[in-house]
Amino acid sequence: MGKSKRNSPKPGGNRAQRLAERRAALQEAETAVARPFEGLAAECDLVALREFVPSATAEPVLAPGVAAERPVVLATVLPGAVAALVRAGETPAGYVGVQVQAPTADPAADIAASILWAQSAEPGDSLAVAHAAPGGPALSDVIVADAALDLVVHQDFDWWVPEGVQPDPQIAATIEQAKEAIMPSDRLDLGPEAIGAPWWVDAGEKAHLRWVRPESEDDLMLALARLHASGGLHLGAGSRFAGSFRTHGLLVPVFDLDPERHVSEWSTPATEFGERLAEALAVDAPLTSEQRRSRDGLRSRQVTLR
Missing domain, CATH: 3.30.1460 (Yope Regulator; Chain: A,)
Structure with missing residues (x-):
């Protein structure tokens, strides 16, 4: 008779590690904000921009009291899926990504934190990950809640680079790859x-x-x-x-x-x-x-x- 396989190690890594990952996923699901953009006139469009719109931008109306040092543009996704960046130029502008590489349980609060970061960051800086501090400003504190988004839908990612600027070769290659894969929306x-x-x-x-x-x-x-x-x-x-x-x-x-x-x-x-x-x-x-x-x-x- 062959040896029993009951106690043989199973593929896929250590069992304790798998259980820990499962517990972490359950904990994240329990703490996730059920409806993060509720109360905003732009709720439905923000959900669309976050989940399935490939390329679009919109300039939100900042709430009174927010230090508007520079204009802010919401974008579906930024190079490298970073949370935000400040584009250098004659008029520096902050760009805030809605689709990011490391979302948290409250994406609306992360967007709020990114908008505030973009107001004080130096031109040329980028923010890889935005994690809002507990109890920090909500998105409704940072943008005007009853203002709709003035959307601009793009069929490419040329807007990643300011007009007249020669992009970095890596960014240029990424833009070309995205052009081949993007679906008209x-x-x-x-x-x-x-x-x-x-x-x-x-x-x-x-x-x-x-x-x-x-x-x-x-x-x-x-x-x-x-x-x-x-x-x-x-x-x-x-x-x-x-x-x-x-x-x-x-x-x-x-x-x-x-x-x-x-x-x-x-x-x-x-x-x-x-x-x-x-x-x-x-x-x-x-x-x-x-x-x-x-x-x-x-x-x-x-x-x-x-």
Whole structure:
């Protein structure tokens, strides 16, 4: 008979180390802020910029009392995924990354700390990691909470380098690699009354609409279930409901779209869907048996990002 393998070492490292890593991950999940951007008018766009928009910038309105030594620009990602940098030039500007290499349990507080760092740092400095001090300023203390973001969507990363400046060879190579991999993206403009942040992306064989919504996850799921049961969970011809993301305390319905149609062609169907969704959200009656089946099916197609 062969030797028992019960006590043989298993691949993947020391068991105690694996248990420690698991405990650390659970502790981080328990301390994570459930909805870090809640209370900000730009909440939905900040979630989109953090999770799936490849290249965009926005200049936030700094709150009264913040020492505005220089303008600050929020960016999806900066070279090296650093937290912030101060670009040198005639008018130094602070750039703050939303997608960073080492996020913490409160990304909004980290962004606030990065904005404040950019006000006092020297031109040419960069901040690799921003960890807000416990009890430090919240993002709502640093930017005007009820001000929306004036977004600029880019289809490349040329904005990493000031116009007329010859980039460092390593940065230039990184920009060229990003240009080859970046997927065209844009934000649908549905007018000032539109709710949430609908973002379109051309992924090649398919295009997608990811609509970050501000409602509570439970309320939105019930409304989506009502629409699914009635056949209204779509954006018209050439679209299909694909599922939803759960991230930063919000639910993000995702639709597969016909990639042959231009982003602007989805504005009217998205507006019509938004109207149907508003009607479904206003219903407070219990779900029917068919709607409950729809809800259960939709829940099985959720993906939690963080």
